[in-house]
Ligand SMILES: Nc1ncnc2c1ncn2[C@@H]1O[C@H](COP(=O)(O)OP(=O)(O)OP(=O)(O)O)[C@@H](O)[C@H]1O
């Protein structure tokens with residue numbers, strides 16, 4: 056085999072020439088395709104550029120974006136993705152509805168849900184740090200959460216009742232709350248990854264775990280922090296959704312896992328870790344929302360929309376791979 | 386093994402070279418890796434390709450392997466112009482390459498690796514034929530004792546390199562290219578590989594041999610081509626050259642001395658090891674290192690020299706014994722613990738655990754000590770650059786390229802990053818395993834000089850190396866290992882280079 060080591064599966068943890076460069080180049084590609092899409096959308100869909108529509112797009116992107124941004128550190132650290140996104144966010148959502156329904160003050164309920172989610176996330180983080188496969192760990196955690204919530208709610212819808220927070224689904228200075236949270240959260244996590252010691256270490260562990268170990272960087276600490284950040288994002292997404300709708304059930308948020316992973320991939324974050332930045336996940340979420348919106352305005356069937364979304368993910372992954380290979384070759 | 390047909394029959398008319406390269410150029414961004422290079426290889430000869438780190442050797446190899454498309458120039462094989470890009474064309478044209486970086490798949494068996502990337506591998510479906518074929522190839526490189534079903538990740542570096550060569554033997558190739566095949570090996574294995582390569586050439590193939598070990602050149606090569614800054618010098622017969630002449634051609638100047646002087650280590654020991662028992666050792670090891678002293682540990686691969694260093698680095702916790710740093714016992718149960726005590730460690734396999742391949746040089750340099758640059762857990766980019774620059778400069782890493790992924794640097798420059806980064810951690814003891822692997826003569830002398838400087842400033846240094854010349858030239862005290870045992874330990878004055886080599890081979894007759 057004369058393929059460069061970069062392309063051999065063997066490279067795995069060790070080396071991915073061009074990975075970082077591809078990640079650096081990818082935002083440009085992503086932005087360019089976003090621009091092309093917007094222009095195309097304007098041409099074929101008259102209502103596309105209305106303030107209402109744009110706001111709708113961002114709103115749709117917000118929940119997915121928040122969770123995708125939150126998951127970025129897990130992916131960057133080399134722990135792939137969580138397959139329990141839907142169930143975790145749903146648990147946060149149901150939890151918040153129940154607490155508000157019990158008459159807890161808003162701030163206390165928010166704090167409790169975040170703390171609870173972080174605790175659940177840390178347990179998964181500990182298991183992954185101890186060497187368990189992250190995909191299986193998160194899948195199992197998702198199943199446990201779903202089972203528990205189903206059992207406790209008896210599969211019925213839970214409602215907040217009259218105590219529903221006034222800010223649910225609301226706006227701050229004319230900006231929908233979800234969008235504001237997405238922007239702030241994306242900024243915070245992006246800064247954490249690019250400017251903090253733990254963020255740098257997260258990316259280095261993802262780039263090469265063995266070298267990181269020799270450099271005295273703790274894989275366990277990085278994994279725990281990554282899962283904690285992830286859990287905060289899950290809690291925020293669940294709370295925002297619960298506050299907007301005032302009710303929740305065990306089957307809420309289906310499809311979120313796929314959308315979040317799609318946003319991550321379309322955003323160009325290296326699935327093996329070690330290259331990329333959280334804001335790219337937010338960009339990926341917006342890109343996907345734009346595409347779905349175009350399809351809605353142009354009367355695509357739900358099945359057709361899903362198929363196109365899948366195709367976009369595949370196209371993005373292929374494109375990233377091409378960029379990476381080209382770069383590796385020089 | 387599939388020999389014969391590959392070479393001898395198609396040796397071509399006299400005067401038509403097996404391979405001829407004319408005016409080949411390749412640019413990476415602002416770097417002209419190859420600048421109108423000419424190169425010629427005859428059937429049946431071994432052509433050594435030499436040059437400093439970054440001279441463009443691997444780039445030529447990659448062009449010939451079809452991994453990189455050249456910007457300009459022509460390549461002809463047996464007189465016919467060929468296009469070698471992409472790699473499938475290069476393979477079809479009869480070019481086979483052992484790359485500088487390993488390309489085996491660790492999770493697969495030896496036998497599976499041996500057929501990887503060979504389009505028609507009908508054997509793959511018949512495990513016993515796969516194994517039989519693998520056994521034949523392994524035998525040809527002196528690995529007959531290995532079970533072909535062994536997973537590659539369980540092999541030593543030397544064995545991996547030999548498997549990599551065995552894989553080439555499985556292919557009909559007219560042109561064989563070896564990019565530093567011995568960089569990771571000790572004398573005994575090198576001897577074995579050189580014999581195999583010589584035989585392959587004698588069977589009529591053309592062999593290109595890239596190396597930084599000049600002694601090999603004079604044992605193996607018929608002719609020598611030197612690259613300097615991406616340009617080629619005319620090939621010369623080895624018989625007309627000597628080591629000093631080759632070095633001058635490579636550097637464009639004379640080297641001066643390879644090894645710096647020796648220190649006068651004085652005072653109390655910084656590092657004391659008492660009756661240490663660790664994985665890879667068969668008898669307890671005791672030794673001491675003083676400030677300003679370089680202790681060289683040498684032996685064949687697997688002799689235990691590297692294991693002592695790994696244990697002291699906290700990578701293989703000791704089973705028994707005591708380790709004292711400045712008179713105080715230290716715990717070595719994790720790498721982080723050892724690092725916190727001031728024990729820097731540079732591994733022998735930089736790609737595996739020495740560098741972050743795809744990350745910028747700056748991040749590589751600061752990785753073990755980023756906490757020192759940070760305030761309240763936050764990194765200021767300017768502060769990081771300011772901290773990384775002198776570390777890079779100290780080890781002659783181009784400070785203008787701090788943003789470049791380290792993987793895009795030549796192998797020697799990667800090694801300088803792997804060693805040099807530890808300076809930022811201000812360690813008390815520097816532990817190095819094979820510190821000059823794949824490093825050119827100039828940079829090697831540079832690294833030795835830097836290490837000696839650090840020593841003169843009061844650091845204690847332990848070097849494990851299977852290169853006896855390196856250990857003899859660099860160290861103040863020399864310890865030899867044989868089969869997991871420290872056999873001799875005394876000041877350099879008590880050694881000759883021959884004595885070191887004999888002690889390393891121990892009672893065995895030289896191979
Ligand atoms: N993918 C790449 N991107 C950017 N620069 C590159 C790339 N590959 C090689 N280079 C640069 O091209 C020059 C030649 O590199 P090359 O690997 O050919 O050197 P070399 O002679 O093999 O050195 P060494 O002895 O250290 O292996 C170097 O300056 C290197 O940094």
Ligand SMILES: [Mg+2]
Nearest residue numbers: 442443485796
């Ligand atoms: Mg090279």
